[in-house]
Amino acid sequence: MDKVLEVKNLSKVYGKGCADCFGLTGPQADTNICPSCGSVVAAHDVSFDLYKGEILGIMGESGSGKSTSVKCLFFDEEPTSGSAVFYDDGKQYNLFTLNAAQQRQLSSRRFGMVYQNPYLGLNFDISAGGNIAERLLMSSISHFGAIRERASSLLQRAEVPTARIDALPKTFSGGMQQRVQIAKALSTYPPLLFLDEVTTGLDLSVQAAILDLIMEIQQEIETAMIVVTHDLGVIRLLAGRTLVMKYGRVIESGLTDQVLEDPQHAYTQRLVASAL
Amino acid sequence: MTHHIEPIDSPCVLRVQGYAKQFVLHEQSKIIPSSQHVELSVYQGQLTALIGPTGSGKSSVLKGIYRTYLPSDGRVLYRSKNGYEIDLAKADEHHILQLRNDEISFVTQFLHVLPRKPSEFLVAQPLIKRGTSMSEAIDKARDMLARLNLPEHLWCLSPTNFSGGEKQRVNLARSLVAKPRLLLLDEPTSSLDPTTTNVVVKELKKLKDYGVAMLAIFHDPALVEEMAEHIVELQIPQSIEQLQEKTQA
Numbered sequence: 001m002d003k004v005l006e007v008k009n010l011s012k013v014y015g016k017g018c019a020d021c022f023g024l025t026g027p028q029a030d031t032n033i034c035p036s037c038g039s040v041v042a043a044h045d046v047s048f049d050l051y052k053g054e055i056l057g058i059m060g061e062s063g064s065g066k067s068t069s070v071k072c073l074f075f076d077e078e079p080t081s082g083s084a085v086f087y088d089d090g091k092q093y094n095l096f097t098l099n100a101a102q103q104r105q106l107s108s109r110r111f112g113m114v115y116q117n118p119y120l121g122l123n124f125d126i127s128a129g130g131n132i133a134e135r136l137l138m139s140s141i142s143h144f145g146a147i148r149e150r151a152s153s154l155l156q157r158a159e160v161p162t163a164r165i166d167a168l169p170k171t172f173s174g175g176m177q178q179r180v181q182i183a184k185a186l187s188t189y190p191p192l193l194f195l196d197e198v199t200t201g202l203d204l205s206v207q208a209a210i211l212d213l214i215m216e217i218q219q220e221i222e223t224a225m226i227v228v229t230h231d232l233g234v235i236r237l238l239a240g241r242t243l244v245m246k247y248g249r250v251i252e253s254g255l256t257d258q259v260l261e262d263p264q265h266a267y268t269q270r271l272v273a274s275a276l
Numbered sequence: 277m278t279h280h281i282e283p284i285d286s287p288c289v290l291r292v293q294g295y296a297k298q299f300v301l302h303e304q305s306k307i308i309p310s311s312q313h314v315e316l317s318v319y320q321g322q323l324t325a326l327i328g329p330t331g332s333g334k335s336s337v338l339k340g341i342y343r344t345y346l347p348s349d350g351r352v353l354y355r356s357k358n359g360y361e362i363d364l365a366k367a368d369e370h371h372i373l374q375l376r377n378d379e380i381s382f383v384t385q386f387l388h389v390l391p392r393k394p395s396e397f398l399v400a401q402p403l404i405k406r407g408t409s410m411s412e413a414i415d416k417a418r419d420m421l422a423r424l425n426l427p428e429h430l431w432c433l434s435p436t437n438f439s440g441g442e443k444q445r446v447n448l449a450r451s452l453v454a455k456p457r458l459l460l461l462d463e464p465t466s467s468l469d470p471t472t473t474n475v476v477v478k479e480l481k482k483l484k485d486y487g488v489a490m491l492a493i494f495h496d497p498a499l500v501e502e503m504a505e506h507i508v509e510l511q512i513p514q515s516i517e518q519l520q521e522k523t524q525a
């Protein structure tokens with residue numbers, strides 16, 4: 001099996017930080033705010049690996065550091081410490097030591113990100129098709145006809161009516177915006193995809209269509225995915241393995257069915273019991 | 277207690293030694309013992325039946341082997357297709373996922389499947405995941421659903437709203453088409469009528485002849501009689517208090 005990503009001891013502190021930050025925060029301390037300096041320890045000591053085609057779930061309540069961890073890996077945030085190695089085509093990339101241009105290259109070609117808020121993932125000033133073309137232009141495809149064709153087939157794949165290819169995203173429903181975002185993220189067939197609460201706030205039937213789309217893609221192009229959600233149903237459906245986060249720390253990890261049916265940590269037991 | 281009804285002449289696929297499972301419920305400050313002192317073996321082309329009163333931990337043994345539960349004690353030694361032996365209780369999660377995909381299948385008491393997917397697709401899915409083409413996998417799935425007497429008009433529907441017996445047949449078909457090396461079965465015929473039960477028995481016997489090793493819980497003693505080469509009886513586990521009294525005495 002091929003490893004795609006190896007994350008070691010990833011930490012992110014918002015604020016100036018001090019020597020007490022890590023000791024005085026976390027699940028035991030029942031806070032992620034350092035009492036000495038007031039910094040937010042959004043993520044600390046997050047480690048995991050990810051294999052080709054695998055879906056890893058990250059669950060935990062709001063503010064536990066799920067999005068922060070993923071944003072660091074997608075270069076939206078700069079981590080405070082830790083390392084992440086991305087394995088691609090026989091090459092290894094030490095993500096946090098790359099320069100900005102190299103990072104942009106990876107995030108535009110080899111990674112995909114789908115945000116909870118479509119405003120973060122889409123350019124609302126250009127059409128749905130234009131959004132995909134924009135991403136493709138940053139990658140290796142540059143022939144206009146080829147780009148238009150890829151955009152149209154991806155939107156079709158995501159069940160966005162082809163007739164709407166030239167419409168602006170603001171004229172779309174929330175579920176459709178999410179599907180355009182997914183189509184855009186996938187346009188380069190990235191080996192690694194981050195999905196941050198992509199179904200939160202959508203109707204159940206729309207959620208269902210989006211989850212179907214994600215699962216089909218995973219089977220077709222074997223993209224490895226990190227799926228962030230606080231919805232245990234989504235986790236059970238999608239993820240083979242799951243991490244549970246609280247106050248910036250991974251407090252439990254395991255096979256998804258095991259985490260849900262035989263949770264080890266008091267917090268996870270409470271979380272699972274309250275979701276039943 | 278283990279009875280061997282037939283001499284063991286077949287390679288051993290699974291050896292469970294000193295297995296125990298207890299649940300530590302933090303919120304309630306409780307420890308619930310669920311299985312204790314479990315010793316069993318499962319052989320290629322043979323069926324080992326787990327028997328015992330309700331609450332003796334039969335399902336918990338199967339879930340511990342499949343790693344839906346984390347075993348608390350003991351070893352779960354599995355001999356893989358490639359000949360290596362691995363302790364499933366301690367194996368790396370990726371390794372477990374790979375074995376679930378390629379070699380070990382579990383017919384659980386309740387069907388956990390993707391919603392909104394047609395039954396025939398769900399049955400075909402284990403084959404598709406192993407690289408069989410969609411059309412071949414769907415053909416095999418339909419064939420198995422037909423053999424298990426699931427009415428044809430249900431094949432293209434999701435089993436979410438099926439009756440207990442219909443769900444059970446979808447669940448069984450998934451594992452039967454996959455022809456795993458080790459098959460775990462938790463009361464696979466509990467909701468089936470006698471005719472369908474007979475069909476299932478016939479299919480399970482075919483799998484046995486094919487060489488599949490099986491560990492099964494049957495609610496009906498007659499099925500144990502008919503299907504099992506080996507029988508393992510579990511006792512209701514002793515509570516923590518009972519165990520403490522014993523050590524003090």
Ligand SMILES: Nc1ncnc2c1ncn2[C@@H]1O[C@H](COP(=O)(O)OP(=O)(O)OP(=O)(O)O)[C@@H](O)[C@H]1O
Nearest residue numbers: 261299308309310329330331332333334335336337
């Ligand atoms: N996930 C769990 N969390 C807490 N306790 C559990 C869990 N699963 C099983 N138990 C407990 O473990 C014990 C054994 O349960 P198990 O389901 O393995 O019994 P069984 O022999 O299969 O019973 P039955 O014949 O009724 O199916 C019971 O006391 C049960 O309540």
Ligand SMILES: Nc1ncnc2c1ncn2[C@@H]1O[C@H](COP(=O)(O)OP(=O)(O)O)[C@@H](O)[C@H]1O
Nearest residue numbers: 014032040042061062063064065066067068069
């Ligand atoms: N840009 C930021 N500045 C300061 N604090 C932040 C920032 N982004 C996130 N945080 C804080 O970091 C913690 C983790 O946030 P986040 O990763 O968004 O959590 P989750 O995605 O699990 O809900 C929270 O306490 C949040 O308020």
Ligand SMILES: [Mg+2]
Nearest residue numbers: 066067068197
């Ligand atoms: Mg978030």
Ligand SMILES: [Mg+2]
Nearest residue numbers: 334335336462
């Ligand atoms: Mg049971």
Ligand SMILES: [Zn+2]
Nearest residue numbers: 018021034037
């Ligand atoms: Zn501090």
